Amino acid sequence: MTESPSTGGLHKGVPDDPFTAVAENAHTAAQLDPSAEPVLSVDNLRMYFPVMSGGLVRRKIGDVQAVDGLSFEVPAGGSLGLVGESGCGKSTTGRLVSRLYKPTTGSMRFGDVDLAQLSEKEMKPLRREVQMIFQDPYSSLNPRHTVGQIVGTPLRVHKVVPKNKVLGRVQELLQVVGLNPEHYNRYPNEFSGGQRQRIGIARALALQPKLMVADEPVSALDVSIQAQVINLLQDIQRDFGVAFLFIAHDLAVVRHFCPEVAVMYLGKIVEIGDRNSIYDNAHHPYTQALLSAVPDIKQAATGGRRERIRLTGDVPSPINPPSGCRFRTRCPIAQEICAKHEPPLLQIGPRQKVACHFPGRINQPPDTPITARMLGVDHQGSPDPGSTPSEEITTIPGYADTWFDLDTRTFGRA
Numbered sequence: 205m206t207e208s209p210s211t212g213g214l215h216k217g218v219p220d221d222p223f224t225a226v227a228e229n230a231h232t233a234a235q236l237d238p239s240a241e242p243v244l245s246v247d248n249l250r251m252y253f254p255v256m257s258g259g260l261v262r263r264k265i266g267d268v269q270a271v272d273g274l275s276f277e278v279p280a281g282g283s284l285g286l287v288g289e290s291g292c293g294k295s296t297t298g299r300l301v302s303r304l305y306k307p308t309t310g311s312m313r314f315g316d317v318d319l320a321q322l323s324e325k326e327m328k329p330l331r332r333e334v335q336m337i338f339q340d341p342y343s344s345l346n347p348r349h350t351v352g353q354i355v356g357t358p359l360r361v362h363k364v365v366p367k368n369k370v371l372g373r374v375q376e377l378l379q380v381v382g383l384n385p386e387h388y389n390r391y392p393n394e395f396s397g398g399q400r401q402r403i404g405i406a407r408a409l410a411l412q413p414k415l416m417v418a419d420e421p422v423s424a425l426d427v428s429i430q431a432q433v434i435n436l437l438q439d440i441q442r443d444f445g446v447a448f449l450f451i452a453h454d455l456a457v458v459r460h461f462c463p464e465v466a467v468m469y470l471g472k473i474v475e476i477g478d479r480n481s482i483y484d485n486a487h488h489p490y491t492q493a494l495l496s497a498v499p500d501i502k503q504a505a506t507g508g509r510r511e512r513i514r515l516t517g518d519v520p521s522p523i524n525p526p527s528g529c530r531f532r533t534r535c536p537i538a539q540e541i542c543a544k545h546e547p548p549l550l551q552i553g554p555r556q557k558v559a560c561h562f563p564g565r566i567n568q569p570p571d572t573p574i575t576a577r578m579l580g581v582d583h584q585g586s587p588d589p590g591s592t593p594s595e596e597i598t599t600i601p602g603y604a605d606t607w608f609d610l611d612t613r614t615f616g617r618a
């Protein structure tokens with residue numbers, strides 16, 4: 205199944221891609237290639253940071269469950285967006301995939317290897333393949349190094365080109381990212397914010413990675429500059445076939461750049477799907493709440509306004525997350541079962557999965573939990589001697605050919 209092109213959905217002459225509407229010179233939105241094989245397949249990934257007691261004898265007294273059982277795929281040459289409020293574990297996920305952190309458990313299959321299992325030494329050659337672009341171009345570039353040193357260092361460390369060819373390659377890379385190749389002798393403070401981000405991109409591109417983890421790559425930049433940098437990332441993706449794990453809190457930027465999106469809450473994916481599934485057909489109340497904060501250009505064009513769903517309270521601590529569904533303490537439709545059982549991340553369409561006991565369109569949740577029978581419990585979440593838990597609840601990193609049908613409440617729809 206292919207999704208309808210985002211910018212093709214014209215409504216009274218207004219594109220339904222808010223980013224293209226605001227940023228006039230932006231390219232058209234990136235499109236999904238449903239036949240692309242995964243370049244990265246993440247399964248049940250966890251990162252727990254130990255919490256230590258104070259005092260002389262420091263003991264472990266708990267864990268920050270920053271990432272708690274993520275499964276997803278990034279298609280080769282494509283982009284998966286990772287969104288969610290601050291503190292939900294997006295950056296930690298990016299750092300795990302780049303192996304700046306070693307995960308507590310889980311796997312990260314990349315080609316023939318599991319990045320999660322590799323030692324630092326074994327990781328070294330693979331660092332070429334997975335590169336990271338950081339949010340803050342001011343702090344991620346060493347101010348005492350020239351642009352030539354910054355972009356040339358990975359070439360020298362990984363011996364990509366002979367020493368006497370490094371400068372030439374640096375100049376090529378500067379040209380690719382739209383900087384003057386003669387400026388290799390300048391220092392980061394001589395460049396604007398957008399130009400510094402281009403330097404960071406040239407450094408990441410130097411090793412011709414298969415995957416780039418971009419952690420809020422444009423959120424420190426003005427909107428007009430954002431469009432230029434996003435255009436550059438799209439050009440790089442097209443010309444070099446690089447895949448992106450694209451982390452951002454700005455849903456309009458993600459909608460534009462990423463044909464597929466995963467929504468995180470407190471260390472877990474609550475909904476994942478292609479662009480249409482997430483932006484036009486979200487079934488999780490958290491996704492709906494996040495989206496309700498974004499101006500809807502289609503509705504604005506007809507004078508309508510999207511109803512704002514206000515979440516009450518703060519994101520709970522990942523040291524002691526709520527029982528059952530982690531979102532339930534802020535969820536407008538939570539019921540008894542939500543405190544007792546964690547909802548499985550269930551595939552409900554060809555490219556859509558949701559983790560909720562009551563998934564539905566906005567203001568149309570089902571009357572009874574869709575998960576009760578498969579979990580072997582009654583509608584309140586108490587054990588139901590009459591039913592047994594389903595063996596069909598499995599979470600794979602990608603999508604299966606069949607899924608759970610919300611209308612008939614049976615597995616096997618295709």
Ligand SMILES: Nc1ncnc2c1ncn2[C@@H]1O[C@H](COP(=O)(O)OP(=O)(O)OP(=O)(O)O)[C@@H](O)[C@H]1O
Pocket residue numbers: 253268269270288289290291292293294295296297522
């Ligand atoms: N090194 C660490 N040690 C302990 N806790 C950490 C560490 N790094 C992150 N955390 C905690 O893990 C949780 C997830 O943090 P993370 O930075 O991944 O979230 P995020 O969604 O990227 O947020 P933001 O957008 O603010 O960066 C937070 O509660 C954070 O305090």
